[in-house]
Amino acid sequence: MLTVNAFAATSADEPLVKTTIERRDLGPNDVLIDIAYAGICHSDIHTVRGEWGPIAYPQVVGHEIVGHVTEVGSAVTKHRVGDRVGVGCMVNSCGECVQCVAGKEQYCLKGNIQTYGGVDPADGTITQGGYSEAVVVNEDFVLRVAENLDIEKVAPLLCAGITTYSPLHRFHAGPGTQVAVVGMGGLGHMAVKIAVAMGADVTVLSQTTSKQDDSLRFGAKAHYATKDADTFRKLAGSFDLIINTVSAKINVGDYLGLLQAEGAMVNVGAPSEPLEVPAFALIAGGRTWAGSMIGGIAETQEMLDFCAEHGILPEIELISAEQINEAYERVLASDVRYRFVIDAKTFA
Numbered sequence: 001m002l003t004v005n006a007f008a009a010t011s012a013d014e015p016l017v018k019t020t021i022e023r024r025d026l027g028p029n030d031v032l033i034d035i036a037y038a039g040i041c042h043s044d045i046h047t048v049r050g051e052w053g054p055i056a057y058p059q060v061v062g063h064e065i066v067g068h069v070t071e072v073g074s075a076v077t078k079h080r081v082g083d084r085v086g087v088g089c090m091v092n093s094c095g096e097c098v099q100c101v102a103g104k105e106q107y108c109l110k111g112n113i114q115t116y117g118g119v120d121p122a123d124g125t126i127t128q129g130g131y132s133e134a135v136v137v138n139e140d141f142v143l144r145v146a147e148n149l150d151i152e153k154v155a156p157l158l159c160a161g162i163t164t165y166s167p168l169h170r171f172h173a174g175p176g177t178q179v180a181v182v183g184m185g186g187l188g189h190m191a192v193k194i195a196v197a198m199g200a201d202v203t204v205l206s207q208t209t210s211k212q213d214d215s216l217r218f219g220a221k222a223h224y225a226t227k228d229a230d231t232f233r234k235l236a237g238s239f240d241l242i243i244n245t246v247s248a249k250i251n252v253g254d255y256l257g258l259l260q261a262e263g264a265m266v267n268v269g270a271p272s273e274p275l276e277v278p279a280f281a282l283i284a285g286g287r288t289w290a291g292s293m294i295g296g297i298a299e300t301q302e303m304l305d306f307c308a309e310h311g312i313l314p315e316i317e318l319i320s321a322e323q324i325n326e327a328y329e330r331v332l333a334s335d336v337r338y339r340f341v342i343d344a345k346t347f348a
């Protein structure tokens, strides 16, 4: 076993602290990754604060991981020592059910094994995430990261990138489609950049106009404040597709009214409180209310390759491990521009 430095939550309401964790010995299909950078996703915060239900502490979170392969198991064929690789939200799945066979491991009928907080089929321990120096992952859940993507910035693609790419792709964002992105944080700003690269006309729906210049810089054609009730009157019936990335409860009916007939609103935000969907906002106009969770492994590779081809990267603020707790407060205050990335050297 390998002992590595990490940052862990020890309870729902205390700051994360420095600790050490054990990484399992490499099985034949495992890859050891020296982590270079790890992104901070709002899901990390929901998780450690117990907002999605009780968890076992101590827990190391982080599911936006990039680094280099330093060792491979005897049967590994997909990766070599020295390769630049990424790991996202999943580290395993059953591999046999209809969803896994279809390449949708995120919807594995037995439940995918999450990068943190899951039960590792290799040894029965609770999986520990990316706020650490190294990780051991089955080679099938390790992604290739192109050399032309700035390694300091690439980690957020592994969750924020795929979580927005997948529904944009599934609901055919492209030339001529009118797409709205609700909430411009980590996921939201990736949704804007990716939808623009797909050729869609993109509008940002943010709480205020404070991020307007950034929206336009990322390629959106418009930005509206949702605090202004007039926005909902002006934009009624405007969009083919709305991607909701908000981490808190929103008034879904107001947004459904912004869809054209037969338009779709896809929810990726994961607040702990239920979202209320008014029946008449759906049936009038034949609208679709849908959900989406990350993406499959093949689709994640497709997204990474798409981002490499189009030069798409997140806007990041690089921090040290000691700044994680402060970064959490800033994420909660919607004061993130637009993803915090931890320099893994600082876990030492």
Ligand code: NAP
Binding pocket: 040, 041, 042, 043, 044, 046, 159, 160, 163, 182, 183, 184, 185, 186, 187, 188, 205, 206, 207, 208, 211, 245, 246, 247, 248, 249, 250, 267, 268, 269, 270, 271, 292, 293, 294, 331, 332, 334, 336, 338
């Ligand atoms: P984030 O960086 O905090 O962004 C969320 C954005 O939502 C904020 O920047 C803010 O945008 C807006 N917002 C926050 N509170 C709001 C409120 N009370 N009312 C209206 N808007 C509000 O979070 P993230 O990392 O992008 O994650 C977003 C959500 O997606 C989280 O719930 C996360 O757990 C979930 N998630 C889901 C998946 C999936 O597979 N479905 C994957 C990853 C994350 P403005 O300042 O522009 O208003």
Ligand code: ZN
Binding pocket: 041, 042, 043, 044, 063, 089, 159, 160
């Ligand atoms: Zn995430």
